[in-house]
Amino acid sequence: MKNTLEIKGLKAGIGEKEILHGLNLTVPKGEVHAIMGKNGSGKSTLAKVMAGHHDYEVRGGDVLLDGESILGLAPDVRARTGLFLAFQYPSEIPGVTIANFMRAALNARRAEGEEIDAVEYYNELYQKMDLLKIDRSFTSRSVNDGFSGGEKKRNEILQMAMLGPKYAVLDETDSGLDIDALKVVSHGVNSLRGPNLGILVITHYQRLLDYIVPDVVHVMAAGRIVKSGPKELALEMEKKGYDWVETPVPA
């Protein structure tokens, strides 16, 4: 389907071990969906499988971006097709500045010889940084090298803003953040919300959803989506815990 990110009967795992047991989910553009679930429910596996991480093997089902399957594509091709993953633990790249990294990522989306103009690039970068309330000195630091938890997550959101994906998956973006950092990062995500972006927020805690208010909440358990509902479902989950939804709803 056009304008949706669809996950259909996705089965995947590491080696012998299957973690996702036929997961279904649809995120239309313009909406924010949240996935909540306990540790070990397969939330982060889902994010990594979608992005094409080499450790995971897909055993069945499909992931479709605007109706096209992306499972056969290399991770960089998926990214250039419009899928963005904000990492739970972003990697450090010593010696490579944020400015250079972002520029390389943007140029990778263009034809050889049509590199982005430097002035145009910095205008864009500074504009996005202002939007996210990020200090300009940030760009001359090496990517994530020696960053605090909050700085790393802000850097993820800055990259998301710069790359302009069609669909963004935020994997435990709230982990390791104090309340101030959480507000800053949420503000960033909210400012990017719009009709051309579908967002999937993966979280363990309801707290994040006070700041990034979802259109739909999904509950994940044992490698499947076991319950979906409006944003109030998140509060219910917070109050009742996960146990009452552990048994998958019959199909």
Added chain:
Amino acid sequence: MSGIVAQDKPDLQIDQDQGNFSYPEDYAFDAGTGLTEKTIDYICDTKGDPDWVREFRKKALKVFQDKPLPTHWASKDLENIHFDDFRYYLSKGAKPKRSWDEVPDDVKKTFERLGIPEKERAFLAGVEAQFDSEAAYSNIKKAVAEQGVVFVGSREGLKEHPEIFRKWFGKVIPTGDNKFSALNSAVFSGGSFIYVPKGVKVKHPLQAYFRINAENFGQFERTLIIVDEGAELTYMEGCTAPKFDSVTLHSAVVELVAMKGAKLQYITVQNWSPNVFNLVTKRGLAHEEAEIKWIDCNIGSRLTMKYPGVVLKGRKSRGEVLSIALANNGQHQDTGAKMIHAADETTSNIISKSISIGSGRATYRGLVHIPRHLKGCKNNTECDALLINSESRTDTYPAIVTRGEGNSVQHEASVSKVSAEQIFYMQQRGLSEGQAMSLSVNGFVNELVRQFPMEYSVELKRLIDLEMEGSVG
């Protein structure tokens, strides 16, 4: 004309055909294969060497023949060099010719990517025997000549400026320093001779490109640079374009002399084809308050052994070696630096960065020597290694000998890896695997490369990009 036998290295994965150009067999000035006194006579006759040079060469030949291979060096691979199978001299005008159409497409593409000017491409690909750069550089040449700077080939230098040439030739690196310096001393041809008079500061870096001819890029070039009191010079050797040459043994000797208060910077960026043995001896002699700096980048080759050094002979002299080595699949970069402190208050600085990819191997071999009687000497050594893919290996042998009091040495070493997670992270931003690796490597060398002249840092970056692109499927 390959004299290399890869018998006991089945896993080397070297395309032996790479860089093998077809040579016509009728050299007008060909010394034949093997090395005897007759070969030396032939070289001397053809070049018109004066008698003292003939004598020097013959003595060197004796030393070369008597000296065993340096067994304490890292690699057994040296034993695969069959000295009798090489041609030791091919004169100018007798270089191979082939047409541009015969140059392989990937070679052409490499030149294009590196932005090598067309004239130079033809020379580097072996299409043209001579490269006339007179026009391009005539202004600089005129300017330095007006300042009294001598910049000629080594052959011209020894004939036309014997009074300076003989005074220093073979003094910084004696013939018997090692087997390969002896070999070079016996059969040298090509290379540069430069003399910068007292107090003259040469503004523009001088380049070997200045007056490239077929000899200049020879197998056994010999360079001697003397910078007189208070004078300054930057010299750039080689170029970042790969040399597609079938000559598989390269053994140069470079001697630098910085007189009182002089400053001399020598920059090398080399990119050899993967069948080349690159065994080079480079050393500088720094007099009182003089400064010698080597910037040395080694990419490619089958085996490179090179340890630029500075003998800190005068009080308060300074020596520095900044080096980058990149060992790709099947290659071994055995590089490092030597700092011999021989006067009070001398300082030396060594920064070495090595990158090993796949089965590539990088070795840092250092020597810092500060004898007991000296005071106020300082050395700083930093070696950082980056490994890409698990089979890569790296070794560090930093021999630091400090005696006496009031001398200080500092040594830091690090080994890091480009992890699969890091590459995945970058790929998730849209960079291809090759682009991601190349960015990691550039990040690793970035701080050091910033100290290089602009055009070299740009070319080096492009070179790294090309190497990394080739290293992933």
